Amino acid sequence: MQATLNSEPDPRRSAKAMEEEIQEEQWVNAQRDLAIAYLQKHNVDHIGVGELPAFLGYPYVAIWAVQSKAAPGRVGWWVITGDCPTDYISGRGVTNPRLAMEQFSNNWKVYSVEMKSGKNPPDIEIGNDTNRRELGDLLERRSEILAEWANDSDIWRDILDDNELPNP
Secondary structure, X not given: OOOOOOOOOOOOOXXXXXXXXXXXXXXXXXXXXXXXXXXXXXXXXXEEEOOOOOEEEOOOEEEEEEEEOOOOOOEEEEEEEXXXXXXEEEOOOOOOHHXXXXXXXXXXXXXXXXXXXXXXXXXXXXXXXXXXHHHHHHHHHHHHHHHHHHOOHHHHXXXXXXXXXXXX
């Protein structure tokens, strides 16, 4: 699922492949812009968002490392964007994008239970009284997909060190 964005097109690639690469790059840039705007909206003080996502599941999800202002060189937050709610979590104890994905999944599972019962979970902004239950179902499905991906060693093999891979 991890993709590498190339700045120079390969002349041996087909026009269709090059167009797909351009679309992916545009999508990634738009998702990064979305992550930056979301952090700004929530007054998250940081040094910057990675130029490329730490995890890319194009065109479904991107997870971004956000550099801490308090501890430069370290991840202070993780942001998720894509075909899911844009959200962020603390980087404390979350040392890689797989663990971030797992944390987003766990959080969304809890939120979805509350939403499906008609309650508005604290500290989040998803929907309103008329669509909260429906969005709770959708959030639960997204949390299940993230949990599957977080536990799939094949996805993470090229992204993480061996000691960071999920247990089989």
